Amino acid sequence: MYAAPIEELIKAFQMLPSVGRRTAERYVFFLLRKGKTRVSRLSAALSSLHKDARSCEQCWVFAAHSPCSTCADSRRDATTICVVVHPQEQHVIEQMGIFTGHYHVLREHTNAELDPDSGAIKVKELIARAISPDIKEVILAINPTVEGESTMLYVERKLREQAPHVTVSRLARGLPMGSDIQYIDAITLDSAITHRQKTGPQ
Numbered sequence: 001m002y003a004a005p006i007e008e009l010i011k012a013f014q015m016l017p018s019v020g021r022r023t024a025e026r027y028v029f030f031l032l033r034k035g036k037t038r039v040s041r042l043s044a045a046l047s048s049l050h051k052d053a054r055s056c057e058q059c060w061v062f063a064a065h066s067p068c069s070t071c072a073d074s075r076r077d078a079t080t081i082c083v084v085v086h087p088q089e090q091h092v093i094e095q096m097g098i099f100t101g102h103y104h105v106l107r108e109h110t111n112a113e114l115d116p117d118s119g120a121i122k123v124k125e126l127i128a129r130a131i132s133p134d135i136k137e138v139i140l141a142i143n144p145t146v147e148g149e150s151t152m153l154y155v156e157r158k159l160r161e162q163a164p165h166v167t168v169s170r171l172a173r174g175l176p177m178g179s180d181i182q183y184i185d186a187i188t189l190d191s192a193i194t195h196r197q198k199t200g201p202q
């Protein structure tokens with residue numbers, strides 16, 4: 001065991017994904033070596049994170065304000081909602097600059113089919129938006145994994161039941177099974193959005 005303040009920070013770093021004890025120790029001793037200025041920058045950034053970043057209560061991205069700048073932008077196409085799971089995927093699509101509609105971030109894969117009411121998955125909030133007659137299309141930009149597939153089926157079913165006027169589409173095939181939207185190249189993702197396919201019976 002190291003001294004208490006060192007142990008405490010080691011344990012805190014271990015809360016991060018893929019950080020084990022050895023890596024956490026390396027981070028702590030790195031910070032001890034680097035001196036106070038660098039550490040105070042890190043601790044200021046950490047303490048402002050939850051204070052200054054909030055959820056947009058319309059699309060559920062993390063933003064400085066709610067509604068976020070995308071939801072508040074009246075030049076965007078308010079008839080189309082692009083659904084992603086993680087906020088970083090919204091960021092990747094937005095950076096490409098080809099999609100001009102609105103977004104909806106589901107936030108997490110839970111096994112929606114088994115336990116639709118649990119977890120942070122923002123399906124209810126999506127349905128609440130999609131029932132508006134102004135919404136014409138919902139694009140599911142969800143990773144083609146087993147988990148993603150079950151989320152898409154669940155969301156599609158809910159939309160058909162509760163917002164039957166809405167066209168539901170998926171990204172075009174061409175995204176390899178198991179691929180991750182966050183790391184796909186821009187040309188493939190651009191083409192997958194442009195050639196999206198309407199799903200099932202409407």
Ligand SMILES: [Zn+2]
Pocket residue numbers: 056057058059060061067068069070071072
């Ligand atoms: Zn928003």
